[in-house]
Amino acid sequence: xxxxxxxxxxxxxxxxxxxGSTPEGAHIKESDYYSSSGEYKVDKDASKxxxxxxxxxxCYYRFGEIMTEQGKPTGYDxxxxxxxxxxxxxLDVVEEAFTSEHW
Numbered sequence: 747x748x749x750x751x752x753x754x755x756x757x758x759x760x761x762x763x764x765x766g767s768t769p770e771g772a773h774i775k776e777s778d779y780y781s782s783s784g785e786y787k788v789d790k791d792a793s794k795x796x797x798x799x800x801x802x803x804x805c806y807y808r809f810g811e812i813m814t815e816q817g818k819p820t821g822y823d824x825x826x827x828x829x830x831x832x833x834x835x836x837l838d839v840v841e842e843a844f845t846s847e848h849w
Contacts, residue, residue, distance in 0.1 A: 753825065755788060758801050789828035797832040800839065806830050807837055808845065 759776065766774035778795040781787040788796065788806070796802055810821035810833025821830040 753805070754801060755805050756825070758799075759786060761801070787828065788823055788826055788830050790831035792831050802832065803835060803837060804840070806832070807835075807842060810834065 759779065762774060762776050762779055765771035766776060779786070779793055779799070781791045781793055783791070785791075787793075788802070792802075806821070809823075809830060813820050814822045814824055819829045821833045822828075823830055
């Protein structure tokens with residue numbers, strides 16, 4: 747199991763910033779994707795907007811079933827040193843086509 751510090755979740759805030767800077771995306775607020783303490787999190791403290799975002803779901807689909815590191819819970823994100831907060835969800839807008847063994 748590998749971990750990459752430049753994965754899609756790391757770049758996600760840039761997508762939020764860019765989307766929110768357009769007239770069509772004026773309703774997109776970066777602050778909605780931070781935890782209540784103002785941090786960028788993917789664990790149980792992550793915001794509802796983060797847990798429900800398509801990016802989160804596409805990156806972490808079935809990740810909660812995976813043991814990434816001995817002594818850590820399933821769904822442990824080694825890059826962010828956090829156990830993901832939303833492990834039990836289904837994709838209802840898109841379907842899984844391929845997931846590499848390296849996540």
